[in-house]
Amino acid sequence: MLSQLSIRTLRNVNEVTLFPSAGINIIIGENGSGKTSVLEAIYLLALGKSFRTRTLKSAVQFGQPQLQVIARTNGNIPVGLQFSILDGLSIRLNNAPLKRLSELASQLPLQFIPANSHHFFEQGPKYRRQLIDWGLFHVEPSFNFHWQSYKKILKQRNSAIRQHKKRDEIQLWDRHLISHGEAITQLRKKQLDKLIIEFKQIFSSICPTYKDAQYEVKYREGWLKGETLKTALAKAIHRDEQLGYTRSGSHAADWSFRINNFDPVDVFSRGQQKLFSLALCMAQAKITEQVKHEKTILLLDDLSSELDKDHQQNVLQELELLPVQAFITATDLDVRPSKKHTMFHVEQGAVQQQDR
Numbered sequence: 001m002l003s004q005l006s007i008r009t010l011r012n013v014n015e016v017t018l019f020p021s022a023g024i025n026i027i028i029g030e031n032g033s034g035k036t037s038v039l040e041a042i043y044l045l046a047l048g049k050s051f052r053t054r055t056l057k058s059a060v061q062f063g064q065p066q067l068q069v070i071a072r073t074n075g076n077i078p079v080g081l082q083f084s085i086l087d088g089l090s091i092r093l094n095n096a097p098l099k100r101l102s103e104l105a106s107q108l109p110l111q112f113i114p115a116n117s118h119h120f121f122e123q124g125p126k127y128r129r130q131l132i133d134w135g136l137f138h139v140e141p142s143f144n145f146h147w148q149s150y151k152k153i154l155k156q157r158n159s160a161i162r163q164h165k166k167r168d169e170i171q172l173w174d175r176h177l178i179s180h181g182e183a184i185t186q187l188r189k190k191q192l193d194k195l196i197i198e199f200k201q202i203f204s205s206i207c208p209t210y211k212d213a214q215y216e217v218k219y220r221e222g223w224l225k226g227e228t229l230k231t232a233l234a235k236a237i238h239r240d241e242q243l244g245y246t247r248s249g250s251h252a253a254d255w256s257f258r259i260n261n262f263d264p265v266d267v268f269s270r271g272q273q274k275l276f277s278l279a280l281c282m283a284q285a286k287i288t289e290q291v292k293h294e295k296t297i298l299l300l301d302d303l304s305s306e307l308d309k310d311h312q313q314n315v316l317q318e319l320e321l322l323p324v325q326a327f328i329t330a331t332d333l334d335v336r337p338s339k340k341h342t343m344f345h346v347e348q349g350a351v352q353q354q355d356r
């Protein structure tokens with residue numbers, strides 16, 4: 001959670017300081033006023049990267065040498081990020097230089113929902129794995145260990161395959177790959193089971209059309225159903241040698257929900273797809289808080305796109321009940337702002353906080 005946020009020379013935002021509330025913050029402004037840039041600044045601070053660009057150079061205000069984002073987190077801990085065109089990225093947490101970006105991410109659990117949030121259905125398995133792994137990273141300390149170890153071993157195995165090493169040299173890695181892979185599978189399944197329980201409840205309140213729907217989780221381990229990873233690796237060694245990499249394993253896992261026995265992508269409208277993504281993020285925030293006792297920062301870009309007034313209202317009402325600090329942008333708010341919301345107006349990169 002952030003209690004104070006300063007942004008300097010990031011895109012068209014010249015210099016602003018905001019005092020966001022712990023609950024719902026709504027940022028209103030015309031197209032091109034700088035709303036998404038404010039969300040980008042928060043995202044940058046929590047994750048050390050942008051959701052818009054790979055090279056942070058384009059986020060630095062034209063003609064300026066650097067951008068800065070400085071904030072205070074929950075326990076009044078200062079965190080600051082600077083990206084300079086000449087010297088690159090530097091981050092300070094509690095007045096000391098940061099060694100690893102994951103330290104920052106673990107301080108500030110954050111989820112971002114883009115304006116056209118059909119990611120879940122369009123982006124493929126990697127995105128969906130990352131979604132579930134995000135939750136595990138925050139609530140299950142052993143997950144990170146297993147996943148990092150798994151990735152390292154996989155790299156070694158793949159490199160042995162590419163170098164046309166002898167079979168027993170390739171298969172040397174299998175034992176460890178299997179033990180971490182199995183641990184990852186167990187943790188992901190457990191997390192998905194928890195997730196669907198919270199998801200059901202949240203989705204039925206923001207999307208009442210599906211109030212009485214039946215939900216089912218489908219998890220694909222990343223190898224053939226009914227087999228163990230051990231058998232899968234052993235059977236596929238010839239194929240792996242031909243492909244030049246290890247195809248089966250936890251890195252190839254995927255999952256989906258079925259609703260009333262349908263794949264949601266086949267039956268949902270665009271708006272419902274957006275509500276679906278939102279409910280997933282909200283459910284993750286709820287689980288994270290139960291274990292970590294920390295609010296998730298939820299960035300929601302363009303609430304009004306694809307959602308009518310009633311559904312926007314549903315989303316805002318549900319957010320009020322959840323352990324999130326939300327930053328929501330909109331060009332125009334169709335719903336009546338409540339006293340519970342902190343309002344900001346953006347005009348040409350300048351942000352005005354409205355008195356409550």
Ligand SMILES: Nc1ncnc2c1ncn2[C@@H]1O[C@H](COP(=O)(O)OP(=O)(O)O)[C@@H](O)[C@H]1O
Nearest residue numbers: 011012031032033034035036037058060061062
């Ligand atoms: N590096 C930059 N320097 C200055 N302005 C920029 C830079 N990059 C983008 N912009 C401009 O900043 C403005 C704000 O963009 P954005 O935050 O996406 O607006 P909104 O989300 O309110 O529609 C846009 O007019 C955009 O063209």
Ligand SMILES: [Mg+2]
Nearest residue numbers: 035036037301
């Ligand atoms: Mg925008």
